[in-house]
Amino acid sequence: MPVTETSLPTGTPPGPGPLENASRTLAAAAAAPADVRLTPRAKLILLLLCAAQFIVALDFSILNVALPVLGRDLGMGQADLQWAVTAFALPSGGFLLLSGRIADLFGRRKLFLIGLALFAAASVLAALAWSPTAFLAGRALQGLGAAIIVPTGMSLLTTTFAEGPQRERALGISGTLLSMGFTIGMVLGGVMTDVLGWRSTMGLLSAAGVAVLAAAPVLLTESRPQGPDGPQRARIDVPGAVTVTGGLLSLIYALSTAAAQGFGRPDVLVTLIAGVALLAAFVRVESRADQPLVSLPMLRRRTVAWGNLAGLTTFAMMSTVVFLMTLYLQEVLRLSAFRTGLLFGVQGVVSAFAGLVAPKVIGRLGARRTLLTGLLLQAGFTAALLGLGTGSGMWLALIGVTFASLGHLWAIISYGVTATSGVPDAEQGLATGLVTSSQQVGITLGIPLLSAAASAHIAALRAGGSGFADATLGGIKLGLGLDAALVAVVTLLVTAGLRTVRTTRRG
Known part of the structure; x- marks a missing residue:
């Protein structure tokens, strides 16, 4: 049975059309006619959700220019610096799809708040890190928080803004800020590292996470999949979750380790093969699942x-x-x-x-x-x-x-x-x-x-x-x-x- 999404604004969504129709729709959104203008509350919700996505994008890049300084401060060798990026990338990419499905079970707003709280706390741990182990633990927990924030935030966005000009304008703003966040992270990382030290970059992420977390309960309402007879509870596709999460974790680990150590290491080859095999198994599993993580x-x-x-x-x-x-x-x-x-x-x-x-x-x-x-x-x-x-x-x-x-x-x-x-x-x-x-x-x-x-x-x-x-x-x-x-x-x-x-x- 198809699942529809609950939506706060009301309106008549346009029917499916070719790409040219979608183009005209986005152009109309840019002009902001009266019937698609956002209410003050909708603007605040969009600002909140985009801010959460922006913070995550910052975290992908804010440490890039600080890595040499960070390494000297914590006693991390050149070969180990890649783990400052990899420790975040592994959970943020590996648990993305699973987090989205869990949000369907327990509520997107609830999981969004959990993700923000975890991200902010992990940023504090990374900022106060007294050893490479403590720092990498903080980065890994940041990545897990990001894996929760991103899919739940996007789901809240698409269920808040009606299909058509409103949703497309919101998606356009979100995508732009996500990309800009990566670039701005480079700028802030460079300036803050030189002026205040690399730990200030993690402190900034924590403060931003707390600010979004404080505003979210006031603006957001709970959102779950909606069936014809009311809210519908989804089921976790356990085989799909295991194969895609394991596949992405293995693949990201293999590529990240190879970047620093080369492809000749046994663990790189084993995890690379395992990652490809698990992702192939995921495709097969999803073709047979009643409620797949990814609709083939x-x-x-x-x-x-x-x-x-x-x-x-x-x-x-x-x-x-x-x-x-x-x-x-x-x-x-x-x-x-x-x-x-x-x-x-x-x-x-x-x-x-x-x-x-x-x-x-x-x-x-x-x-x-x-x-x-x-x-x-x-x-x-x-x-x-x-x-x-x-x-x-x-x-x-x-x-x-x-x-x-x-x-x-x-x-x-x-x-x-x-x-x-x-x-x-x-x-x-x-x-x-x-x-x-x-x-x-x-x-x-x-x-x-x-x-x-x-x-x-x-x-x-x-x-x-x-x-x-x-x-x-x-x-x-x-x-x-x-x-x-x-x-x-x-x-x-x-x-x-x-x-x-x-x-x-x-x-």
Whole structure:
């Protein structure tokens, strides 16, 4: 029996339509006509939910520029610094889908509050850490809190805002802030580390989490799946939860460890094979489950499948560009954390502008063309970064990252429209859940995947006699080249897939 989502605002949702209709809908949302304007309470709820997503995005990147300082303070070796990122990425990516299903059982608002409380407390532990073990424990608990906050927050968003212009505007704002949070985290991390020390970054996250936690009970109401006879309790797909959580944990561990230690370690090979096997088993389990964690029939919709592939790719590859460019600016050009953060601040300003104009661009070009244009811009300006050198390159880095980010923001907002286009209202919760998963899995997997390749190449170049700067630049360029190539290939695939959708519907 299909499950519908409860929604606070009332209204008549538009019926399913092609991508062009979705584009016109988003353009109408940007114009904010009277019948879709948000009430003051709805604006506060949107601000609250976006703030929670923004804090999580900050946590993905705020420590990146602080890692060298953090390592010296806690006595962590260079090879161990990757665990500052991995300890957060493992639970945040591995438990994402399971947390969303548990929220269906016990209430999204309730679990959202639990996630916020856990995140804030874990941030305090990380800020006060007296040893590497205490710090990594705090990071892991932060990741678990994030895995709860993200799906429950997105579910609360989609059940609060009616399908159509309201929901699409809310999703656009949320996606933009999620991406901007990663960039702004780089800026804040650099400035705060230089001025106040790396512990202040964790303190900021804790304070922000407490502020959102204080406001959430006042603004949010409980939300559960709704059946024809009232609230409907979902069942946890235990085999699906075990296989997908185990698969993601294994895969993230393998890629993260390989980034620091290489692919030759036995534990890397074992967990890599186990991760692939468990995810394959997950697909089989979901095809037979009555209430699956991921709806495979939903993924057979071309707009959903190709839209989410584009979303996963743009998030994974852009987060990797920012990570690699941080390494370039600090390790090759020897810029301070403060100056590195300021350079990424320019990217943040352009990202904000791109998010503001994206609805108008979609209204003029359509969601499909805007998505493809954004992906092409991201791929092209990432490829331009291959011209970086060891003695200069700051301006090329600034221009390349900035305009790649502009394309990235356009891709984010248009893929959200694409991936929910033509989906019946009763299945919008599933569609938006997939959008959320694409974002988080992309951010989680991108950096370990390509930094593993970059690190291995750096080690090979150093073994061959190259100097530190030349070897580091060589590894960074390999990562950037793979990044640009992957985005370009996915752009071609999405172009072909969505062209088929358009042709079929017209025929």
